[in-house]
Amino acid sequence: MVLRPPAPGVVKAQELNDDADWNAFDSEAYVAHNYRDLRPDDEQIIRIVRDYFTDHFRRHPGDPVPGIDVGSGANLYPALTLLPWCSEITLFEYAATNAAWLERQVTGYEPNWDAFWDVLREARPYAGTENPRAALRLAARVKQGNLFSLPEARWGIGTMFFVAESMTTAHEEFQEGVRRFAECLLPGAPFAAAFMEGSEGYAVGDEFFPACSVTGAQVRDTLTPFAEGEVQIHSIGIPGDPLRVGYKGMLVACGRRNSD
Ligand SMILES: C[S@@+](CC[C@H](N)C(=O)[O-])C[C@H]1O[C@@H](n2cnc3c(N)ncnc32)[C@H](O)[C@@H]1O
Structure with missing residues (x-):
């Protein structure tokens, strides 16, 4: 069955972040649909982010830093891109279902994530992490919370994948989500953020969630x-089979936090 965005007139004109039932987010259905196998678009994203972080730390070497993945949901690959660079990694997530899923996975993640790590370990600093499962178990801290209340200037590297545009229909909330993500980072921190382009919203199991x-x-x-x-903005498009209906591709943004 292909779940489509509700027909015009059926969907609420605007669905704010607070209006959606995030605790109805079915983590297992989300993984089964999105991450059971490595898609070519995710593979491209991983290479871009891997190479961006590697290049950043080659030019700015230093001790491991605290890292954060905002809105981790039921996806481990953003956290895996952070692994070689971090003293600890905060997996920051709002939905109770996803926070529980993350707690289970970080104790020893499932084999489907090995294909994602295989792309990362093509690059040298990642290859140096011999046991990524053990490394993630040691580094990860799952934190349930709302990104609109993220503390400022706390983390030295950050990722946020498919969150700011995939949690509301309102552009103001999208912009506020991006601002909160950027402001939780320390000056100079590298970041990578991924976005669905032209998204009309998405289904997870039987539940439909808003996007702008x-x-x-x-x-x-x-x-x-x-x-x-x-x-840097990278347009990934839709290589191969579309993930679902109602989007135009994926986008990845990489940059470095300024000091305002
Ligand atoms: C489309 S999913 C993306 C999940 C994951 N980052 C990925 O790459 O697949 C959107 C995520 O944003 C989370 N989210 C929604 N509102 C949030 C909020 N106010 N604060 C933090 N996370 C939120 C949802 O629970 C969900 O995990």
Whole structure:
């Protein structure tokens, strides 16, 4: 069965973050649909983020830093991109279902994530982590919370994948979500954020969740005030089979937090 966005007139004109029932997020259904196998678009994203972080720490070597993945949901690969660079990794998530799923996975994640790690370990600093399961178990701290209440200037590296545009239909909340993500980072911190382009919302199991339709230019404009220099925007498009109906591709933004 293909779940489509509700027909016009059936869907609420606007669904704010608070309106959605995030505790109805079915983590297992989400993984089964999105991450059971490694898709070519996720593979491209992993390579881009891996190479961006590797290049950043080659130019700015230092001790491991505290890292955060905002809105982790039921996805481990953003946290895996953080692994070689972090003293600890906060997996920050709102839904109780996803926080419980993360707690279970970080004790020893399931074999489907091995394909994601295989792409990361093509690069040297990742290859140096011989046992990523044990490393994640040691580094990860699951924290249930609302990204609109994230503390400022706490983390030295960050990721946020498919969250700011996939939690509301309101562009103001998308912009606020991006701002909160950027502001939780310390000056100089590298970040990577992924977005669904042109999303009309998405189903997880039997539940439909809101999204707002963004373009690469909007992502760039929203992140640029918080970044030192240029924000790199990579347009992934839809290689191979679409993930679902109602989106135009994926976008990845990489940059470095400025000091305002
Ligand atoms: C489309 S999922 C993305 C999950 C995951 N990051 C990924 O890459 O697949 C959106 C996520 O945002 C989370 N979320 C929604 N509202 C949030 C909020 N106010 N604060 C933190 N997370 C939130 C949801 O619970 C869900 O896990």
